[in-house]
Amino acid sequence: MSLDDKAQKPHDRLAEALADDMAAVNELIRTRMASEHAPRIPEVTAHLVEAGGKRLRPMLTLAAARLCGYGGPYHVQLAATVEFIHTATLLHDDVVDESGQRRGRPTANLLWDNKSSVLVGDYLFARSFQLMTETNNMRVLEILANASATISEGEVLQLTAAQDLATDEGIYLKVVRGKTAALFSAATEVGGVIAGATEAQVQALYTYGDALGVAFQIVDDYLDYAGEAATIGKNTGDDFRERKLTMPVIKAVVCADAEERAFWSRVIEKGDQHEGDLATALAIMARHGTLKATRAEALAWAEKARAALRCLPAHPLRDMLDDLALYVVARIN
């Protein structure tokens, strides 16, 4: 990939526009993940933080604050807060999923142990909490507390909703918010709040982050059935094999006849899967047009995100956020 191509990505343009702020965020993260007496903490954290995640969430906070004209110092605290919450949830997710790889490296629970992942995750939650209190702004605390509750509630829900054909799109959306959208929307909303934006602007920033996160996750779930391995970096059908109830399947279950219902019950609820079942699943989805409908929903959420931006001041960062919403669904266009 040439440098020019790279410069086209909205994420990279955001990183360039916010370079000074991001340098401050990275410095703050480095300082605050330290622990004088428990070197295990920075070891585990650095393994993850320095693995080169995209730092999308802190950039959302910085962009939101800046495009609302913020000139104070606290957007840096909040951006670091959001990244700490994200890192803590990754550490706990890897324990929950018994994962072996994250960001192309062995997971912390594999390199150290589950204990370290649980406790260092807790430490990062506590650190994020210290960071946000430094802003002295009660409203951002409420927003981040609510997001934290939505995240963990969504994760517990996912534990019980998987393999259950009664899972509907309402529950799916809660799981999606827990996995992705709750922290995206909190990231953008606190940026607006700390900048003293109007209520309408704060609401618009929330809607943008929420819709961007939902679109992002639906695209992921769509590609798990419709994508090419080369595009999505993993094999199609992973969700099928793991018996996850994602949007394409939920839509297919709703309009299933008796025979199809028996099929879904066998492969998803009972987990009794044989060769050819994924092809059958895809054929059923094609018959009901559920992949097409899922794709349309992803595009609609991306448009919702873009529409929300219109309430915000004209600003180069606003344009980049608009491009980001387009980019999230570009993989399915």
Next chain:
Amino acid sequence: MSLDDKAQKPHDRLAEALADDMAAVNELIRTRMASEHAPRIPEVTAHLVEAGGKRLRPMLTLAAARLCGYGGPYHVQLAATVEFIHTATLLHDDVVDESGQRRGRPTANLLWDNKSSVLVGDYLFARSFQLMTETNNMRVLEILANASATISEGEVLQLTAAQDLATDEGIYLKVVRGKTAALFSAATEVGGVIAGATEAQVQALYTYGDALGVAFQIVDDYLDYAGEAATIGKNTGDDFRERKLTMPVIKAVVCADAEERAFWSRVIEKGDQHEGDLATALAIMARHGTLKATRAEALAWAEKARAALRCLPAHPLRDMLDDLALYVVARIN
């Protein structure tokens, strides 16, 4: 045990004096541990919360607020906050320790799975965080954020400090604060802060909770070597077998000659333990008087807790807190 005996315990007298407040706390806990869509959350939480823990931490908060003359509603929020943090740490501890029993019942990680314990623990942390923001008091948020960081830092420290003969009393104290004293001191301190107590009173409440927690833990660690199975409800020598560096051993390592050091290195660092090693350990401790010295430290911390109370207004609750400090060390008198 007769009812009269029971009434003698300071803990039970506190429960009686704070009965109305505790009823409100229990009701708030019941309401807030609910989750509309993820029934696994209240299932797991109820298993632990309703197992009949002593609710000592919320009572410390209520007592501190009341004896400083508080008449508002937020001590109830803070007491529930403290209990949620405690319950969350228990859920995560059981995963970390791979425990099978807690409060005489199978642990949640055994009844459900480690995933549920990790995620429901996270949910309770998030809920505690929502509860405390309702007080609209930035200082209590800072105190509880700092306590959360101390707790998880202490737990990580314990992972690495165990089996390491270089662990000194400074590190031991940090582990002890993480295990017990940090939440005790936060519980009493926020009670004073929400009541608008003077700085001196708030500091005294912090010192009381901290010293009470440290005394409590040292007594536990002392009895693990010096106690009778009937008194402590478990066998002596558990810490020895688990190669934990607690105060009696740390003091013995400091004054060990070459032969003793080789012994400690073999049994604690290498974990190469044989029959008779516990008796040898006890003989070495007796030679250096480390159990006696440990006992003296527990008594000194209890006295420190009692002394701090003198800065607080005369009040029946103050007398009960004084009795509580005596009661904590009564097992070693």
